[in-house]
Amino acid sequence: MFDLIIVGVGGQGAILASDIIGKAAVAEGLPVTGAETHGMAQRGGAVENHVRIGSRYGSMIPAGGADCMMSMEPLEALRFAKYLKPQGIAIVNTERIVPVTVYSGKTPYPELNEILGALKGVCKEVKAEDYTALARKAGAVQALNVVMIGAVSKYLPLKEETLKQVIAKSVPPKTVAVNLKAFDLGRDA
Amino acid sequence: MSKEFLLGNEAIARGLLESGVDVATGYPGTPSSEILAALTPVAAERGFHIEWSVNEKVAMEVAIGASWAGARSVVTMKHVGLNVAADPFMTLSHTGVVGGMIVLVADDPFCHSSQNEQDSRMYAKFAKIPCLDPCSPREAKDMIAYAYELSEKYQTPVMFRPTTRVSHGKSDVTVGELPEGKRPVKFTKDVERFVVLPKHTRALLKKLNAKQEAISKELLSSPWNRLDLKPGAKLGVIASGVSSKYVEEALTAIDVPVSSLKIGAYPVDPLLITRLAESVDRVLVIEELMPLVEEQVRMYVDDVAGKMTGEVPHEGEFDTLLVSNIIRKLLKLPAIEVRAPPAGIELPMRPPAMCPGCPHRATFYALKSVFKEDAIFASDIGCYTLGTQMGAVDTCICMGASITVASGLSFAGVPNKVACTIGDSTFLHTGIPGLMNAVYNKADITVVILDNRTTAMTGHQQHPALGETITGEPTTEVSLEQMVKACGVEHMQVVNPFDLETTKAAFKSAYEAEGVKVIIARQPCIITAKRIGIKRKQYEVIPDLCEGCRRCVKFGCPAMEFKDGKAVTNDQCAGCGICADLCQFGAIKIRSR
Numbered sequence: 001m002f003d004l005i006i007v008g009v010g011g012q013g014a015i016l017a018s019d020i021i022g023k024a025a026v027a028e029g030l031p032v033t034g035a036e037t038h039g040m041a042q043r044g045g046a047v048e049n050h051v052r053i054g055s056r057y058g059s060m061i062p063a064g065g066a067d068c069m070m071s072m073e074p075l076e077a078l079r080f081a082k083y084l085k086p087q088g089i090a091i092v093n094t095e096r097i098v099p100v101t102v103y104s105g106k107t108p109y110p111e112l113n114e115i116l117g118a119l120k121g122v123c124k125e126v127k128a129e130d131y132t133a134l135a136r137k138a139g140a141v142q143a144l145n146v147v148m149i150g151a152v153s154k155y156l157p158l159k160e161e162t163l164k165q166v167i168a169k170s171v172p173p174k175t176v177a178v179n180l181k182a183f184d185l186g187r188d189a
Numbered sequence: 190m191s192k193e194f195l196l197g198n199e200a201i202a203r204g205l206l207e208s209g210v211d212v213a214t215g216y217p218g219t220p221s222s223e224i225l226a227a228l229t230p231v232a233a234e235r236g237f238h239i240e241w242s243v244n245e246k247v248a249m250e251v252a253i254g255a256s257w258a259g260a261r262s263v264v265t266m267k268h269v270g271l272n273v274a275a276d277p278f279m280t281l282s283h284t285g286v287v288g289g290m291i292v293l294v295a296d297d298p299f300c301h302s303s304q305n306e307q308d309s310r311m312y313a314k315f316a317k318i319p320c321l322d323p324c325s326p327r328e329a330k331d332m333i334a335y336a337y338e339l340s341e342k343y344q345t346p347v348m349f350r351p352t353t354r355v356s357h358g359k360s361d362v363t364v365g366e367l368p369e370g371k372r373p374v375k376f377t378k379d380v381e382r383f384v385v386l387p388k389h390t391r392a393l394l395k396k397l398n399a400k401q402e403a404i405s406k407e408l409l410s411s412p413w414n415r416l417d418l419k420p421g422a423k424l425g426v427i428a429s430g431v432s433s434k435y436v437e438e439a440l441t442a443i444d445v446p447v448s449s450l451k452i453g454a455y456p457v458d459p460l461l462i463t464r465l466a467e468s469v470d471r472v473l474v475i476e477e478l479m480p481l482v483e484e485q486v487r488m489y490v491d492d493v494a495g496k497m498t499g500e501v502p503h504e505g506e507f508d509t510l511l512v513s514n515i516i517r518k519l520l521k522l523p524a525i526e527v528r529a530p531p532a533g534i535e536l537p538m539r540p541p542a543m544c545p546g547c548p549h550r551a552t553f554y555a556l557k558s559v560f561k562e563d564a565i566f567a568s569d570i571g572c573y574t575l576g577t578q579m580g581a582v583d584t585c586i587c588m589g590a591s592i593t594v595a596s597g598l599s600f601a602g603v604p605n606k607v608a609c610t611i612g613d614s615t616f617l618h619t620g621i622p623g624l625m626n627a628v629y630n631k632a633d634i635t636v637v638i639l640d641n642r643t644t645a646m647t648g649h650q651q652h653p654a655l656g657e658t659i660t661g662e663p664t665t666e667v668s669l670e671q672m673v674k675a676c677g678v679e680h681m682q683v684v685n686p687f688d689l690e691t692t693k694a695a696f697k698s699a700y701e702a703e704g705v706k707v708i709i710a711r712q713p714c715i716i717t718a719k720r721i722g723i724k725r726k727q728y729e730v731i732p733d734l735c736e737g738c739r740r741c742v743k744f745g746c747p748a749m750e751f752k753d754g755k756a757v758t759n760d761q762c763a764g765c766g767i768c769a770d771l772c773q774f775g776a777i778k779i780r781s782r
Contacts, residue, residue, distance in 0.1 A: 009539065010541065011544075018359070019194070019359075022194040022359055022361075023194045025194070025361070026192050026193065026194040026361045029192075030361075031360075031361055032194065032359075032360060032361050033325070033326075033358065033359065033360040034358065034359040034360070035354060035357060035358050035359070036196065036357045036358075036359065037301075037357070038219055038220060038222075038223075038302070038357050038648075039219035039220065039301060039302025039646070039647070040219070040301070040302040040541045040572075040575075040646065042541070043541040043542060043543065043544060043572060043575065043646075044539075044541055044542045044544065044747055045539055045540055045541035045542075046539040057434055057435075057437060057438040057509070058324075058325070058354065058358075058431060058434035058435050058437075058438060058508075058509060059325070059326075059354050059355075059358030059359065059360070059431075059434075060354060060508050060509070062438070062508060062509035062510040062513070063508070063510045063527040064510070064525070064527040064528065065509075075536060075537070075539070076539070078530055078534065078536060079536055079539075081529075081530045082527055082528075082529060082530075084528075086528060098750055099537050099538065099539040099540075100542055100578075100745055100746075100747050101537050101538050101539070101540070102537050103742050103749075103750065103751050104742075104743070104745065107535050107536070107537040107538070108537070109537060110534050110535075110536070114534055115534070118530045118534055119530070121528075121530065122528055122529075122530055141760065
């Protein structure tokens with residue numbers, strides 16, 4: 001069983017990311033369960049999507065149970081850190097999306113070093129990259145979710161080829177080339 | 190037979206298709222909305238009727254009519270939608286159904302996207318109808334076929350009650366064949382059944398009560414309620430719906446034998462409860478929301494742990510960790526601890542917010558700048574409830590309650606000006622009677638219809654004022670202007686909220702007038718605008734001209750940031766241009782490159 005938690009900000013494409021990984025698991029004949037965030041939180045709120053490969057249990061990963069976290073935004077990695085296993089790995093995009101509360105309120109956005117340092121105290125390994133820059137390099141900033149699927153693919157119990165086949169079928173036809181490039185850039189980063 | 194990775198709601202839709210649904214109705218509401226959305230693409234090809242109804246009461250009654258003609262129908266809604274539809278629902282159990290009818294009500298423990306937590310199982314008990322409570326998307330799909338058979342066998346509507354973690358859970362689901370052919374329909378007149386005169390209802394109630402026992406016995410042999418007795422177990426755990434999955438996972442990490450009873454169908458036959466209780470020393474009941482099963486178990490068992498003894502929370506959503514620790518505590522095993530990130534870093538909250546370029550933000554800004562802090566702003570259910578962040582929403586209780594609560598404030602005689610905001614879909618849902626009432630009874634309020642030309646919050650569903658059905662087929666467009674006029678409103682103006690000056694002038698004239706004034710602020714939702722290809726250029730702040738006054742930042746748009754004493758736009762800018770209108774220094778312009 002492999003538990004992956006995908007976190008980020010509503011609108012970043014976390015649902016498509018979990019959908020691609022879940023479909024790839026089904027294509028390989030593995031049981032899979034998951035949970036998505038819909039409704040009000042999709043309007044720029046913090047979102048968490050769960051993917052449980054090889055699972056027949058409930059849709060949500062218990063706190064302290066995730067083998068891997070894919071975080072599309074640094075602050076959200078720390079917000080959902082409770083899900084990580086002590087032996088888990090966190091893959092974190094370093095590009096920030098500053099919540100409006102930072103400009104209107106009193107709480108500042110923590111320094112990136114502070115966030116990553118705190119995460120290192122929770123799990124075994126933290127891999128932080130500017131995956132947004134890689135998405136731009138691939139040709140579209142919207143491909144961030146696929147770049148990050150590439151980055152987590154090295155840890156998933158799924159074949160690279162299966163993931164690529166599902167990506168090609170799941171993204172708009174005009175963007176297949178960009179997304180496959182995005183996957184490769186993420187995987188090689 | 191093949192396997193697909195489906196959302197719970199998509200799995201339910203697949204179950205409906207495999208059961209040959211003939212008429213599907215509903216009003217959007219999280220977490221139920223994707224069921225009709227998943228049925229829509231195949232409606233024409235499969236030849237069934239599908240609709241977004243004006244509200245849940247309407248949806249329920251349309252589904253009842255279809256069922257009485259012998260069609261298989263389904264009505265979908267969220268838990269609070271059943272409050273709106275409660276009137277037909279409560280009497281439908283008496284008349285019963287002809288074609289199978291599923292009342293699909295999705296509950297939302299923890300109020301992820303709702304105004305309350307409400308346990309629809311109580312409504313099923315209240316109406317004396319069976320209720321199915323799936324534990325997973327996989328089970329939900331299989332349960333649908335059973336629900337139709339049960340409904341037709343006992344001529345009763347069946348409540349189907351997924352919760353958020355089923356509706357928005359996902360899993361591999363085995364999909365089956367779709368049925369061939371069309372079900373014949375015919376309405377057979379039966380006044381004693383379909384006309385609920387008191388004399389008829391008295392007889393119908395006796396019939397309803399008489400079939401309760403048979404339904405309970407039928408469910409005893411269903412696969413949804415499952416007793417698993419473990420030799421040597423001292424503790425027995427009863428868990429309903431999704432909670433049974435958490436129990437299953439929790440028990441894998443506990444070496445002591447524990448017996449369990451999974452509940453997925455109500456009413457629960459007492460035999461299952463007593464069989465479990467006789468084999469163990471103590472029974473624990475785990476269910477989200479209300480202690481429905483627990484209250485029943487207490488009728489037959491003395492030593493019961495649950496909500497009523499403080500072991501199980503009364504509020505919110507459960508998960509495997511919470512359930513594990515409840516069971517472990519009763520077994521005197523150490524609790525599972527979770528490593529928390531080190532204290533000392535305060536995380537800024539990230540609440541949902543209106544999108545960059547959202548027309549509601551512009552309308553709220555104009556409204557507040559005219560009505561000022563002292564006015565009272567009643568509001569309603571939709572994305573615009575997020576107007577609390579701008580201090581432009583002071584009340585919100587349920588669908589359609591903006592105009593009516595505003596009226597009540599006005600009639601109470603508050604010295605403040607009273608204005609209210611309501612979305613286009615919400616206005617059509619239950620806002621119209623309130624507007625009629627306000628005019629009829631002479632309220633002194635300003636009503637703002639936030640017409641963003643969609644039902645945005647739940648995922649952009651069509652409604653009658655768009656001239657398009659659920660399938661995208663053109664239809665008669667209901668005019669909001671004519672509707673407002675027909676309610677007797679004389680002071681009405683339509684404005685474009687991106688034209689800030691005209692919008693403010695309209696609010697000023699409403700502010701100064703007496704009686705019921707209606708302003709329709711019309712501008713498509715920024716998300717649909719992008720989808721239909723409306724292109725707007727992004728704006729940028731010219732650093733040399735920016736004085737750092739923060740006027741644009743205070744507008745609260747997620748696309749406006751503040752760095753090193755200057756405002757700066759980010760890539761989320763959707764080009765509404767309101768910030769440029771706000772800037773007193775002419776520092777915000779359309780991006781040059």
